[in-house]
Amino acid sequence: MNIVLVPGFMTDRELWSDMLRRLPTGSQIVHVDPTRAKSIEEMASQALLDAPDQFMLVGFSMGGYVAREMVRLAPQRISSLVLIATSARGDGEVQARRRSAASAFDPAAFRGLSHASLRTSVHPDRANDVELIDRIQAMSVRLGGRVFQQQTMFRRDGDLERLVEIRGATLIIAGTHDRLRSLEEAEELRDRIAGAVMVLVDAGHMIPMEAPEELAAIMTRWLEGRLAQ
Numbered sequence: 001m002n003i004v005l006v007p008g009f010m011t012d013r014e015l016w017s018d019m020l021r022r023l024p025t026g027s028q029i030v031h032v033d034p035t036r037a038k039s040i041e042e043m044a045s046q047a048l049l050d051a052p053d054q055f056m057l058v059g060f061s062m063g064g065y066v067a068r069e070m071v072r073l074a075p076q077r078i079s080s081l082v083l084i085a086t087s088a089r090g091d092g093e094v095q096a097r098r099r100s101a102a103s104a105f106d107p108a109a110f111r112g113l114s115h116a117s118l119r120t121s122v123h124p125d126r127a128n129d130v131e132l133i134d135r136i137q138a139m140s141v142r143l144g145g146r147v148f149q150q151q152t153m154f155r156r157d158g159d160l161e162r163l164v165e166i167r168g169a170t171l172i173i174a175g176t177h178d179r180l181r182s183l184e185e186a187e188e189l190r191d192r193i194a195g196a197v198m199v200l201v202d203a204g205h206m207i208p209m210e211a212p213e214e215l216a217a218i219m220t221r222w223l224e225g226r227l228a229q
Contacts, residue, residue: 002052006032008061010140022216044069058082080169087185090158102152107145122204163192170196175203
């Protein structure tokens with residue numbers, strides 16, 4: 001089985017490393033490159049160029065927007081869709097201000113996402129998990145200031161009204177203690193994508209790193225048809 005993994009804002013393949021060995025034996029993994037694109041749409045188009053003919057598509061957070069754009073561009077190639085800790089809402093005022101500030105940002109000044117901001121991305125009980133926070137920050141350091149500026153400039157147009165266009169099997173996974181994306185946002189995805197299944201995980205936003213075993217088990221059960229709507 002081919003699985004294409006789309007990372008979120010300032011994350012790379014390390015995001016998935018703890019869960020990969022727990023996926024079904026023989027899975028062929030393709031990691032979407034987070035460094036080249038200057039928009040959600042461009043990232044989706046580039047990912048499709050690198051992807052196999054048929055695949056299961058998994059999008060985390062910002063990657064959920066990319067994944068849904070991939071579905072719109074090539075629905076016949078995607079056998080199933082998994083959306084993790086994401087939303088279909090568009091940018092608000094805060095995101096607009098960040099885009100404006102990013103246009104004048106000096107990439108050379110970037111030293112990685114701050115520990116303070118990263119602590120809000122995990123379950124409150126993990127906020128002082130130094131090893132976890134360091135691993136998350138290390139991804140942003142590797143990606144660097146240029147990618148930080150590019151991804152901050154990404155415009156996330158809401159696609160709530162277009163979710164009805166998604167026809168394939170879809171799994172929604174949300175964290176019960178996600179402080180970046182609300183349960184209501186996950187429910188909007190579930191309710192507007194026909195036949196979608198939603199599962200909650202006791203985690204914050206960074207589900208693939210906070211709960212890798214549970215995430216892999218949920219995906220495996222879903223693929224085997226052992227999760228009901």
